[in-house]
Amino acid sequence: MSTDDATPRSPRPAPLSSGRARISQRIGAIEPSATLAVDATAKALKAAGRPVIGFGAGEPDFPTPQHIVDAAVEAAQDPRNHRYSATPGLPELRQALAEAFSGTTGLSIEPAQVLVTNGGKQAVFQTFATLLDPGDEVLLPAPYWTTYPEAIRQAGATEVPVLAGADQGYLPAVAQLEAARTERTRALVLCSPSNPTGAVLAPEQIEEIGRWALEHGLWVITDEIYHSLTYDGVPFTSVLRAVPELAETTVLLGGVAKSFAMTGWRVGWMVGPVDVIKATTNLQSHLTSHVNNIAQHAALAAVTGPTEPVEQMREAFDRRRRLIVAKLSEVPGFTVPTPTGAFYVFPDVSGALGREIRGKQVATSTDLATVILEEAEVAAVPGEAFGAPGHLRFSYALNDDDITEGIDRVIALLSE
CATH class of the missing domain: 3.90.1150.10 (Aspartate Aminotransferase, domain 1)
Incomplete structure (x- = not known):
C-alpha cells in the first residue's frame, strides 16, 4: 500500500518541554x-x-439498616430512577433535609438551601471552591480531619492550623483563633463532634466562637456529620442554633455515612445561603451532575425513617x-x-x-x-x-x- 492510500495518521504528540513535570503541581x-x-x-x-x-x-461495622436497603431495592425497580435527575438532588430528599435542618438549627431552612452531593467529601471540596480565592486564609482548628487542608489548598487558599491539645480537651479557644486571624482570614472550619478526637464543643463554646466569627465577618464551615453520635449526656449544638445571625455566612456539611452505616452509598449534603448553593450547584453540574438516584432514595429513607x-x-x-x-x-x-x-x-x-x-x-x-x-x-x-x-x-x-x-x-x- 502506498502512503497516498494509507489512512492519515494523527501527528505524534510533542515531547514535554524540558524540566516540565508530567503531573500538575496542584x-x-x-x-x-x-x-x-x-x-x-x-x-x-x-x-x-x-x-x-x-x-x-472511620467506618461503622454495622450493615445499613434494612428499611434503607429495602427503599433502595424498590427505587432500583422504578424506571424513573434509571434517568438523569436534577443536579441539586431529588426534590423529596431536599425537602426532608430542609425540614431536618430546620429542626436542628431552629431556623426556617428551604429546599433551595440544600445541595445533595456525592458523599461528604464532595461537599467539603465544593464549599471551599465556592467560597475561597487564592490568597485567602482559613482557620483550621487542629487536630483536624485530613481532607480539610487538601481541599483548602485545591481552592488556592492556605490553611492556618490552630492547635488545641489534650490539655484543653482538643477544643479551640477564641483567644487562639483571634491570635491566628489576619486581614486575609476568610473562613473558619468547625467539626463538632470531632474527627479525629471525638471532642464536642459545649453550647456556650459554640456560641462564643460563633459570635466571634460574626463580629469579624468570617464564613463558618461546620461539618456536622457526627451530630447524632454524642455520649454521657453531652448535647450536640449547631452553630446556627447558638448564633442564628450567622445564617448568611455559614455552610453546614453532613451526610448519611456515619450515623446510618452508609459509607459506601456516597450521599452527602451542603446547607447554606441560597446564592452559595446556587453557585455550588452550577459547579457540581459540570463536575458530577446529580447523585445516584438509588442512593438518594436510600438516603431519604434514612433521614425520614425510624430512629431506633x-x-x-x-x-x-x-x-x-x-x-x-x-x-x-x-x-x-x-x-x-x-x-x-x-x-x-x-x-x-x-x-x-x-x-x-x-x-x-x-x-x-x-x-x-x-x-x-x-x-x-x-x-x-x-x-x-x-x-x-x-x-x-x-x-x-x-x-x-x-x-x-x-x-x-x-x-x-x-x-x-
Missing part, C-alpha cells in the same frame, strides 16, 4: 489520605493471611468507647482523654516515644504506628496526619472482641 502536591492508606494496608495484610486488627477507618437503628448503633458505640478508653489507659506512655462524640479516641502517646522497641527507634507517632503495625499487627493512624504529632487515632467502629484483642497486643508490646 495535583502532584496532594497528600494521600492517611486514614484510607492505613485502612488499605490493614486490609491488604489481612488478605495475605496476617491477623491484623484495623483501628484506622441509629440509637442502637449509638448505644453500641458508647459501650465500645468506654471499653477502648479503659484499655488504652493501660498502655504505658499513653494519656487518654475521654471522647464524648463520634467514634474515635485520640490518645497523647508522647510518653511512649523516644525509645527503642524490638530494635527499632521510635521518635515520632508515625514511627510508633509503624512499629505497632509491624510487631503487634494493629493498625492506627499517626497524629501527623491530623496536624497533631505525638498522638494516634483509634477508631472504635469495630466489634468488642477486636477492640480488646487489639489493644491487649499494644499493651503487651509497649510493656516489654
Whole structure:
C-alpha cells in the first residue's frame, strides 16, 4: 500500500518541554489520605493471611439498616430512577433535609438551601471552591480531619492550623483563633463532634466562637456529620442554633455515612445561603451532575425513617468507647482523654516515644504506628496526619472482641 492510500495518521504528540513535570503541581502536591492508606494496608495484610486488627477507618461495622436497603431495592425497580435527575438532588430528599435542618438549627431552612452531593467529601471540596480565592486564609482548628487542608489548598487558599491539645480537651479557644486571624482570614472550619478526637464543643463554646466569627465577618464551615453520635449526656449544638445571625455566612456539611452505616452509598449534603448553593450547584453540574438516584432514595429513607437503628448503633458505640478508653489507659506512655462524640479516641502517646522497641527507634507517632503495625499487627493512624504529632487515632467502629484483642497486643508490646 502506498502512503497516498494509507489512512492519515494523527501527528505524534510533542515531547514535554524540558524540566516540565508530567503531573500538575496542584495535583502532584496532594497528600494521600492517611486514614484510607492505613485502612488499605490493614486490609491488604489481612488478605495475605496476617491477623491484623484495623483501628484506622472511620467506618461503622454495622450493615445499613434494612428499611434503607429495602427503599433502595424498590427505587432500583422504578424506571424513573434509571434517568438523569436534577443536579441539586431529588426534590423529596431536599425537602426532608430542609425540614431536618430546620429542626436542628431552629431556623426556617428551604429546599433551595440544600445541595445533595456525592458523599461528604464532595461537599467539603465544593464549599471551599465556592467560597475561597487564592490568597485567602482559613482557620483550621487542629487536630483536624485530613481532607480539610487538601481541599483548602485545591481552592488556592492556605490553611492556618490552630492547635488545641489534650490539655484543653482538643477544643479551640477564641483567644487562639483571634491570635491566628489576619486581614486575609476568610473562613473558619468547625467539626463538632470531632474527627479525629471525638471532642464536642459545649453550647456556650459554640456560641462564643460563633459570635466571634460574626463580629469579624468570617464564613463558618461546620461539618456536622457526627451530630447524632454524642455520649454521657453531652448535647450536640449547631452553630446556627447558638448564633442564628450567622445564617448568611455559614455552610453546614453532613451526610448519611456515619450515623446510618452508609459509607459506601456516597450521599452527602451542603446547607447554606441560597446564592452559595446556587453557585455550588452550577459547579457540581459540570463536575458530577446529580447523585445516584438509588442512593438518594436510600438516603431519604434514612433521614425520614425510624430512629431506633441509629440509637442502637449509638448505644453500641458508647459501650465500645468506654471499653477502648479503659484499655488504652493501660498502655504505658499513653494519656487518654475521654471522647464524648463520634467514634474515635485520640490518645497523647508522647510518653511512649523516644525509645527503642524490638530494635527499632521510635521518635515520632508515625514511627510508633509503624512499629505497632509491624510487631503487634494493629493498625492506627499517626497524629501527623491530623496536624497533631505525638498522638494516634483509634477508631472504635469495630466489634468488642477486636477492640480488646487489639489493644491487649499494644499493651503487651509497649510493656516489654
